Amino acid sequence: MTPVRCPVLVGRRREVATGDDALASAQSGRGSAITIAGEAGVGKTRLTAELSTAAQRRGMSVIIGRATPEYSEVAYRPWSEALSAGTRRLAWPEDAALAPYRRVLGLLVPQWRDSTWSTPAEAPVVLGEAVLRILAHLAAANGLLVVLDDMHWADGPTLQTLDYVFDHIAEVRVVVCVAVRDEGRGMRLLAASRRSGSAQLRLGRLTAKQVEEMVGNCDLTGLAGLSVGTISEVSAGLPLVVEDLLSLGRSGGSPQRFADIVRSRLASLSAEQRGAVRMAAALGEHLSWPVVAEAACMDDATAAEALRRAVDVDLLSVQAGEVRFRHALTAEVVANDVLPIERTEMTRSLADACMAVMAPSLDRDVLASNLFVSAGAVSRAVHLLSDAATRAEALGAVGEAAAVCGRAYQLDAEFGLAGALQLGVRLVGLRLQAGDFAEARTLATGLLGRAEGVDGSATLSLLLMLARASVAQAEWTLAEQHLGAARVLPHGDQARAELALLEAECAFGSDRPGQRAAVEHLAAKAVELAKLAALPRMECDAYRFAGRAARLRDLGTAAEALERALLLAEEARLPIERLHVLDELGTVEMLRDARCDRLERAYREALRMGAFGASTSAGLNLSSAYAMTGRHRRCAELAVEIQPTAARLGLRPLEAACELMRGIAAAFDRDREAAEAHLARAEQLAPDDADLRAGAWAIGHGVGALVDDDRPRARRAFARARSLAPQRHARILDASIGPTMLLDAVEGKTTPAAIRSMAIADVAGARWSSLWLGAALAVSLARVDETEPAAEELRAALDAGDRYPLFGALVRRLVAEAAIDCRFADPVELLRDAESAFVDLGLSRPAETARGMLRSLGEAAPRQRGADSPLPDDLRRAGVTAREAEVLDMLADRHTNREIAARLFVSPKTVEKHVAALATKLGAANRIVLAEIARALHRP
Ligand SMILES: Nc1ncnc2c1ncn2[C@@H]1O[C@H](COP(=O)(O)OP(=O)(O)OP(=O)(O)O)[C@@H](O)[C@H]1O
Ligand SMILES: [Mg+2]
Structure with missing residues (x-):
């Protein structure tokens, strides 16, 4: 009996035309999505094959991924398959536009993970963007067709990613063609694709005429006693059944229902071969023949012969080296005829065979555990999954670990085994690590009720994790309640250290009056306890937190703590943690030393490691370092580089920060119109971010106005910044204070004592404050005739501002005015240095102002070759x-x-x-x- 495949595609002309239009339009730059929906056997896969051929004819690349029922719990499987096959010959593509996405793409294509990989904490949209970019890369100039088949079995995360891809598909040269049965998850997919405006192709059954055409196109030799009418009637227009009837008819059989056809084919095999096929059906539609052979205790030759026969009678097929059932319906019929008692035995043998034959992998463990469950060996399945979770966690794949641990927990709970509480506690921990705080809290709250009074150590762990999740979500009161409950339980060294760190974080976050001072003390205690408990990771966390807390008071102390954190992260091999510390330390050093090298390194390394979150954060900090050190063009370039992605991903705070940096750069370049537009947009994007808005007004509008020598406008801007500056949770120092004090001092409106008290309240070690407040102090001292100390203060202030060319020049120009009245410094030297710096920065107008002042002092001030002569x-x-x-x-x-x-x-x-x-x-x-x-x- 030879299988019959209709050589031509019957009907479906409209569908093929729609597909071809989509391909053509993708090639000319506008991609789209196509959804093919319909019942089993109606021809969805066949239509995708037709589109694949059309795409290849057009010189487009084609990649194919499928969802399978056996793996619907394994995240991202269809994407993994499509991308792994599509890039099989490719190592990680060294494309700069892809670099930041390498880590998230490691979720989909394990071979792209490097030794530093761990589950990324980026938002799901980042993964969507990453997929979109890799598709665009594969599309290159000629375009790409992505076929995702059988997506009614797709896992949730795959569908989430697909949503994002659907929303942005028009921007790339890609057609994504998704095939679904209109059942289960398929319905959700259909709704999503309808929302995104993709083409919906609903395949109905064939008409009697079309069945006739199908039959006419098939090789009919040897067809005895089977009329077209009968075929049409029995198949009811389902192409799969038409083909099966034809192949049966050719072998002289009589028309039956589909199930009978399958049964009669099975009957034509030997008992041993039949056993193997039935075993295969218990394994699923996509199967591993070596596992079947092992489970059926067949030697290689017998197994090969059995496979050959099963293919001959059209029960199985081999496509690209992969053994599958002829059709999902075929597998279903065979499986349904297996008695429950037989099934238990079969699945048990299959599970053991999986473990014996397949290479260790997450896929194997998921498959085997499902088989163990069908075989009634639930605790075996739970152990297997729990071990798999441990292995995945050790590899840094926290998301995968959480998924398998979740399955183990669910099984344990469902079958009333004893380990559910332990597994649940583990699962909460994994979800925390993966950044799923809300889910972690829901689960932990549920478990807490069961643990309290029964299991002290589980109760303690759950309370600490609840506190951790609440801290992460800025729920300080809740966090404190959990901590209070945890404190009274008996606890060991590790819990004590964790408690101390969480208490410090709570005190810092809730920022109640009087608690501020306690924060650093608590942080130091956490460091000590972590050291005592020999927990390097926690010690690193504690130092990092200590650095963050100290930053608002003293940059030197902050840098010290962060340097210790950096060392610990390096020793404990925590690459991502290290990147974040490097970024924070770089920022502190930028404020203290005007150093950019560490931020440059953080940015480069984050890009190389493909860590999107870390690279954008370091990139923005670096951009502000450039603005401070007089390189405002580079500042703007970097912000422009980061912004489009931030915007597409809908990451508002990031986009706002980009606008802020562009606004500041434009203000420093005296492009007032552009500056105002960018700064307004930044505020619009982050209306609740007091730090950002205060920065926009102080540095963008305020310092910008000083560059324009418009002091009333500068004063208004500084006043506004001051009113916006947050009293709580400030991330950055208040930049409006220094310039305001200097203006006051120059205009004789303040006293040395007032300035000194400001300086004490300010962040120690910040170059910005040393420059402005120092100069203000110098001027106010000179005004009360303390000339010597004034001169000294000024020297120190200008030294501090040495690496801020623009700010140093602005300060010199302001101070020069006071120096003309009370001679504590040489106004001519101040003005010449200021003028020269303005010329270097290409700012001809302020340079001219300085020259004017020089001339009024009777000095020669020739026009220099400035911005005017090339x-x-x-x-x-x-x-x-x-x-x-x-x-x-x-x-x-x-x-x-x-x-x-x-x-x-x-x-x-x-x-x-x-x-x-x-x-x-x-x-x-x-x-x-x-x-x-x-x-x-x-x-x-
Ligand atoms: N329009 C058609 N013309 C000729 N042959 C067809 C047509 N539609 C389907 N077939 C044939 O019918 C068989 C079943 O089709 P196919 O595998 O595409 O179904 P499907 O919709 O993908 O089913 P499932 O939902 O189970 O995956 C295939 O062998 C295919 O070649
Ligand atoms: Mg199909």
């Missing part, structure tokens, strides 16, 4: 500034630093800095080489 291209490309170009010119004439300084009205130290910068930028070893370069530039 630099030679070679120099511009090397990043040489206008001022440096002037120095270079003079080096060509072999002037000394002192001579150059005199000509440019700057200090010799400043010239020294310019020469060093030139040597680095032009790769010259010394000033002699620089002189040669300069002369070469001038040769015609």
Whole structure:
């Protein structure tokens, strides 16, 4: 009996045309989704095959993934299959646009996980975006067709990802074609695809005429006594049955119902072969023949012969090396005819065979555990899953661990086994680790009722985890209640350390009056206890928290704690934790030392490790470091790079931060219109983020207005920033205080005592405050004739602001005004340095203001080659500034630093800095080489 397959696709002309249109439009840049729906055997897979052929004809790539009932608990299986097959020959594609998504994509394609991989905590939308990007990458120029078949069996996470892909499919050269039976999850998918406006192709049964056409197209030799009418009637238009009737008819059989056809085929096999096929049906539609052979105790030759026969009679088929049933319905009929008692025995043998034959993997464990459950060996299944969870957790796959542990818990509870409480506690822990706080809390609350008074250690664990989840969700009162309940239970070293850390976090978060001071003390206690209990991870957490708490008071203390955290993260091999600490430490160092190197490293490494959350956070901090240190163009570039993704993913706070950085960069560049637009948009996106809004007003509007020399506007902006600045939970220091105090001091409206009290309340070690408040103090001291201390304060302040070229110049210009009245500093030197810095920053208007002031003091202030006269291209490309170009010119004439300084009205130290910068930028070893370069530039 040879199987019959109709060589042509009958009917479905409209569906094929719709599909072809979609393919063409994807190739020209606009992708779309297609959903094919209909009952079993109606021809959904066949239609996808037709579309695949059409796509290949067009030179498009095709990847295929399927959902299966056996694995509906394994997350992302269809995506894994499609992407693994589609990229089988590919290692991880080294595409910069994909780099940040490597970690999340590791969820789908295990071979892309590197040794530092652990379950990412990013939002599901990030995974959706990651999938979209990898699809776009695979699509390249010619386009891509993704077929996802049998999606009525798809797991929840796969469907979530698909939702995002559906929503953005038009932006990529990709057609996603999804086939579903209109039952179960298929219905949910259909609803989602309808919402996204994808094409819906509902396949109905064939008409009598179409059945006739099918029959006409098949090879009819040997068909005896089977009329088209009978076929049409018996099949009721279901193509699968039409083909089966034809193959049966050819072998001389008579028309029967589909189930009878399958049975008669089974009957034509030997008893042993029949046993194997029945065994296969118990295993499922997609099956492993070696497992079947092992379970049926067949040797290799017998097993191969049995498979050959089963394929011959069209019960099984082998496609691309994979053994499957001819059709899901075939498997169903065979399986239904197995008696329950036989089934128990079979599934038990199959489960053992899985464990004996298959390589260890999560798939194997899930499959085997399901078989053990059918065989009634539930506790065996629970053990297997629990071990699988342990292994997955050790590999950092927390999400997978939570999924299998969840299944074990569910089985244990359902069958009333004894381990449900322990498993439940573990599951809560895994959900916490995976960032599912809400789910963790629901489960823990339920379990708590069962544990209390019965199992002290489980009760304690649950209370601590409830507190942890509440802290993560900023539910301070609840967290404190859980902690209070935990404290009175007997506990060991580990719990004591955990309690201390949670108490510290609660005190910090709830920020009740009087508790602030206690926070750092509690954090130190947590560090000590973690050390005592020899828990490096917790010690690292405690140091990190101590750093965060100290940051609002003293950057030095914060940096110290974070350095310890960094060391611990490195020693304990916690790569992601390490990235976050690096980011936090880099931020502290930016504020304290104007250093960017650590943030640059955090950003680069996060990109390389493919950690989306860490890379965007470090990238934004780096962008603000660039703004502070006078590189506002790079600041804007980085923000522009991050923003589109943030916007697409709907990550509002991130998008707002990008707008903020762009606004600040534009303000520093004196593009007021752009600055205002970006800053307004930032506030709009994050109306509840007081830190961000205060920053926008202080640094964007306020300092921006100072650059424009519009003091009333600056004052208004600083006042607004002050009123917005949060009293609680501040993440950043209040940037409005320093400039306000300096303006007050210059206008004689404040006293040294007032400024000193401000400085004490401010963050110690912050360069920003040292510059502005220090200068304010100097001016106010000079105003009460304390000239000597004033001069000293000013020197210290300007040194602190040394690496903030723009802020240093603004401060010098303001201080110069006071220095004209009370001579505690040389106003001419201050103005010359300010002017020179403005020229370097390409800010011609403030430079001109400074020159005007110099002239009014009777000083020569020639217009420099500033933004107006162009630099030679070679120099511009090397990043040489206008001022440096002037120095270079003079080096060509072999002037000394002192001579150059005199000509440019700057200090010799400043010239020294310019020469060093030139040597680095032009790769010259010394000033002699620089002189040669300069002369070469001038040769015609
Ligand atoms: N329009 C058609 N013309 C010719 N043959 C068809 C047609 N539709 C389906 N067939 C044949 O019928 C058989 C069953 O179709 P198919 O496997 O595509 O069903 P399905 O809808 O995918 O079912 P399931 O939901 O079980 O996956 C296949 O062998 C296929 O070649
Ligand atoms: Mg199918």
